[in-house]
Amino acid sequence: MADDGMLLNFELGDAPLKSQVKFKGGRWRDRLKAQRSVKQAQQNGPSSTPPRRGPTAGDHDSSRPAKRPRTDDGDHYKHAKIPKTGDAATKAPSHAMKTGQISSSLFTSNPAPVTSFDQPPVEEAEPAKPSNAPLSEEAANFHTLGLSRRLAQHLATKLEMKAPTAIQKNTVPQLITEDSDAFLQAETGSGKTLAYLLPIVHRIMALSLNEDGTAKDTKVHRNSGLFAIILAPTRELCKQIAVVLEKVLRCAPWLVCTTVIGGESKKSEKARIRKGVNILIATPGRLADHLDNTKVLNVGTVRWLVLDEGDRMMEMGFEEDIRTIVGKIRADKLQRQNAEGVLLDGILPSRRVTVLCSATMKMNVQRLGEISLEDAVHITASKSEMDKDAEAGHEAVFAAPSQLKQSSIIVPAKLRLVTLVALLKSTFARRGSVMKAIVFISCADSVDFHFELLKDTKALEPPTPDSSPTKASRKPETESTVAPAAYITSPANPKVMLHKLHGSLAQPVRSSTLNSFASCKDPAVLITTDISSRGLDVPAVDLVIEYDPAFAVPDHVHRIGRTARAGRPGKAVLFLLPGCEEGYTSILPASTPITPQLYESILQKGLATAVNLPSTHTTSETEKQTWTSRAEALQLHFEQRLLAGPAATSADDDTEDTAKPNAKGKDKPWKSKPKAKPKDNPLLDAARQAFRSHIRAYATHVREERIYFDITQLHLGHMAKAFGLRETPGGIGGGVARRAHKAPGEKKTKVLSSGKVSRAHDDDDDDGVGAVDGDAARRMREKMKMVMNASSEFNIG
Numbered sequence: 159m160a161d162d163g164m165l166l167n168f169e170l171g172d173a174p175l176k177s178q179v180k181f182k183g184g185r186w187r188d189r190l191k192a193q194r195s196v197k198q199a200q201q202n203g204p205s206s207t208p209p210r211r212g213p214t215a216g217d218h219d220s221s222r223p224a225k226r227p228r229t230d231d232g233d234h235y236k237h238a239k240i241p242k243t244g245d246a247a248t249k250a251p252s253h254a255m256k257t258g259q260i261s262s263s264l265f266t267s268n269p270a271p272v273t274s275f276d277q278p279p280v281e282e283a284e285p286a287k288p289s290n291a292p293l294s295e296e297a298a299n300f301h302t303l304g305l306s307r308r309l310a311q312h313l314a315t316k317l318e319m320k321a322p323t324a325i326q327k328n329t330v331p332q333l334i335t336e337d338s339d340a341f342l343q344a345e346t347g348s349g350k351t352l353a354y355l356l357p358i359v360h361r362i363m364a365l366s367l368n369e370d371g372t373a374k375d376t377k378v379h380r381n382s383g384l385f386a387i388i389l390a391p392t393r394e395l396c397k398q399i400a401v402v403l404e405k406v407l408r409c410a411p412w413l414v415c416t417t418v419i420g421g422e423s424k425k426s427e428k429a430r431i432r433k434g435v436n437i438l439i440a441t442p443g444r445l446a447d448h449l450d451n452t453k454v455l456n457v458g459t460v461r462w463l464v465l466d467e468g469d470r471m472m473e474m475g476f477e478e479d480i481r482t483i484v485g486k487i488r489a490d491k492l493q494r495q496n497a498e499g500v501l502l503d504g505i506l507p508s509r510r511v512t513v514l515c516s517a518t519m520k521m522n523v524q525r526l527g528e529i530s531l532e533d534a535v536h537i538t539a540s541k542s543e544m545d546k547d548a549e550a551g552h553e554a555v556f557a558a559p560s561q562l563k564q565s566s567i568i569v570p571a572k573l574r575l576v577t578l579v580a581l582l583k584s585t586f587a588r589r590g591s592v593m594k595a596i597v598f599i600s601c602a603d604s605v606d607f608h609f610e611l612l613k614d615t616k617a618l619e620p621p622t623p624d625s626s627p628t629k630a631s632r633k634p635e636t637e638s639t640v641a642p643a644a645y646i647t648s649p650a651n652p653k654v655m656l657h658k659l660h661g662s663l664a665q666p667v668r669s670s671t672l673n674s675f676a677s678c679k680d681p682a683v684l685i686t687t688d689i690s691s692r693g694l695d696v697p698a699v700d701l702v703i704e705y706d707p708a709f710a711v712p713d714h715v716h717r718i719g720r721t722a723r724a725g726r727p728g729k730a731v732l733f734l735l736p737g738c739e740e741g742y743t744s745i746l747p748a749s750t751p752i753t754p755q756l757y758e759s760i761l762q763k764g765l766a767t768a769v770n771l772p773s774t775h776t777t778s779e780t781e782k783q784t785w786t787s788r789a790e791a792l793q794l795h796f797e798q799r800l801l802a803g804p805a806a807t808s809a810d811d812d813t814e815d816t817a818k819p820n821a822k823g824k825d826k827p828w829k830s831k832p833k834a835k836p837k838d839n840p841l842l843d844a845a846r847q848a849f850r851s852h853i854r855a856y857a858t859h860v861r862e863e864r865i866y867f868d869i870t871q872l873h874l875g876h877m878a879k880a881f882g883l884r885e886t887p888g889g890i891g892g893g894v895a896r897r898a899h900k901a902p903g904e905k906k907t908k909v910l911s912s913g914k915v916s917r918a919h920d921d922d923d924d925d926g927v928g929a930v931d932g933d934a935a936r937r938m939r940e941k942m943k944m945v946m947n948a949s950s951e952f953n954i955g
């Protein structure tokens with residue numbers, strides 16, 4: 159985009175701030191309010207905050223949260239022409255960023271929150287007792303649950319697991335003694351993986367060992383038959399399950415497990431199957447493929463089919479594959495003894511057992527149950543819950559771990575980026591306080607952009623051999639996904655490693671990045687999409703930040719469940735926009751209230767000291783610098799980084815969505831492809847692309863939750879600022895741009911590329927797609943469907 163005529167809401171110059179800010183347009187009341195807030199910010203420094211007073215709880219209609227007061231658009235700011243890129247102001251930012259010389263609209267014209275912050279936060283009397291921790295050894299141990307002494311001892315001595323968790327206590331005896339199907343449902347981090355693995359391993363081991371642990375005459379080995387298949391939705395999860403299983407099988411080294419998950423040649427997978435395997439861990443697509451094409455894969459001896467994260471597999475569109483797999487396994491005649499004449503019945507289940515497993519239960523699990531389960535027992539962590547649900551015949555309510563501390567930050571769109579940096583900076587302010595944090599973002603483009611923005615561009619020269627976290631990052635696979643972080647480091651904690659992960663990365667890159675994050679000895683941040691929300695088990699994760707809220711409540715439960723695992727403490731922070739989004743916390747599961755936090759306090763804390771601005775920009779910090787001016791300087795710095803270098807062409811601004819769905823939904827429905835390749839400034843281009851994808855992704859919150867995530871309430875101009883953009887990029891796509899909240903009789907609104915929202919005509923489209931021509935509406939519906947399935951994030955073979 160050419161810079162000529164580009165408007166920005168910063169004024170760089172020597173004149174005092176006061177005289178520079180004028181507000182035009184809109185209602186006089188709004189102008190006066192904005193003027194006062196700027197004046198107050200100038201006079202009071204750190205203590206200055208925009209005037210805020212939200213309605214108290216009484217004012218707030220809980221059924222439909224109050225709309226946020228809409229401020230008018232750019233008219234409220236004084237606009238100045240930006241100098242051409244390369245001009246003195248952009249070339250010499252340090253000069254431009256001297257204290258008192260910046261006029262930023264960061265703190266003006268922001269909508270006020272509806273949440274009342276007047277109430278002092280209720281202090282918890284004592285920390286909540288962990289709900290997903292192992293039980294006390296007196297209450298239960300693995301041997302008394304029915305596991306062999308050998309296996310129980312191995313767990314205690316080699317895996318340091320002396321007592322089971324509640325779900326393990328309820329599942330292990332059931333799966334050892336009964337042959338009925340089971341539906342395991344327990345909160346995140348409660349040990350469901352071992353709950354189903356241990357009884358399977360115990361019973362397969364029993365083919366070779368007597369009850370007293372002595373060896374039987376006939377010992378099974380890797381060629382004795384495939385006894386169990388475990389299906390999981392992602393390659394990462396499959397590998398993780400395989401790692402746990404391999405550790406368990408060290409006490410029975412004659413048994414073999416393997417994975418078939420794609421990402422490597424089918425030939426080598428076939429070769430492994432041919433060598434013999436007793437437990438197979440697979441993604442549905444790949445297994446269905448092998449069942450069709452790999453003759454050596456004999457499922458006649460299979461006694462268990464485990465569907466881990468079953469609801470996610472359904473959501474990702476694997477229903478057909480699962481039907482095929484279940485059908486093929488059931489159709490194959492059950493072999494009572496294997497080829498070597500070892501009698502399987504009596505020791506292994508006498509029928510094929512299906513185990514379905516998840517922390518949450520979306521409606522589609524019911525359908526999955528219909529496909530795969532017969533008279534299943536519903537096993538939960540608490541017996542009473544199990545009985546009650548069995549009687550009532552309804553779903554168990556999914557919950558967050560009780561020890562998990564949840565909070566929300568109500569942040570106006572314009573301040574999101576600087577607040578994220580401030581939060582991360584204060585999180586890692588002290589060495590050793592937080593080791594790992596995960597930041598969830600709605601789409602891969604936005605993950606890419608934030609990673610590029612926050613990584614230390616200066617520190618990308620080859621790392622020194624003694625820097626432990628970079629051991630993994632030295633690998634070529636992680637060159638573009640692991641980097642030292644800038645901005646969030648501090649003198650006390652100078653090394654923080656930034657990681658990014660999403661489904662569009664090649665499989666070796668995904669695996670190495672995850673490995674690097676998990677094994678990183680220094681503090682680490684993972685910026686990721688929902689690809690990391692399910693099943694990922696990195697015990698040292700202390701903090702989960704939902705920078706973009708999840709598309710549905712169950713996804714939120716899985717995201718926050720990456721911390722506070724197996725009884726450990728953890729924190730989760732949710733970013734929300736002022737207005738209707740604030741009501742979202744009322745539908746989230748939490749054992750203690752989700753504490754709302756003021757963004758000002760986050761900024762104040764995080765920007766109490768100077769931000770380590772990398773690259774060529776250096777601030778001339780003075781003692782007078784306040785957190786507000788630091789926030790403004792930081793925002794300005796980001797915006798200047800985007801503008802540095804030759805400007806990109808405007809061709810991409812006219813980009814329309816060209817996503818082509820395919821059968822497996824592997825492409826990215828909300829990702830648009832530029833018609834013309836932008837010439838330069840990759841960061842600016844990445845910001846625009848991220849913004850577009852973010853807005854499209856926003857439109858895909860599940861229907862029931864769109865009263866909280868109403869795209870018509872989104873101020874595109876303000877949101878653009880959170881991507882360091884001074885203008886709202888075009889090309890968001892007719893469908894999304896014209897979408898409106900579907901309330902009966904409500905007029906549709908139209909989101910213009912300028913960021914303004916204008917009223918449009920009514921339409922009667924069922925899917926909430928706005929007034930677009932029939933073809934476009936159909937395309938949009940298709941796209942929405944695909945996005946709902948969210949399969950784009952997973953490259954599953």
Ligand SMILES: Nc1ncnc2c1ncn2[C@@H]1O[C@H](COP(=O)(O)OP(=O)(O)OP(=O)(O)O)[C@@H](O)[C@H]1O
Binds near residue numbers: 345516
């Ligand atoms: N009995 C136990 N004692 C100690 N730690 C355990 C025990 N069982 C499991 N764990 C640990 O608890 C953590 C979580 O286990 P797991 O990944 O199986 O949880 P999950 O219930 O499947 O969670 P999610 O729903 O998020 O996938 C793992 O790090 C595992 O090693």
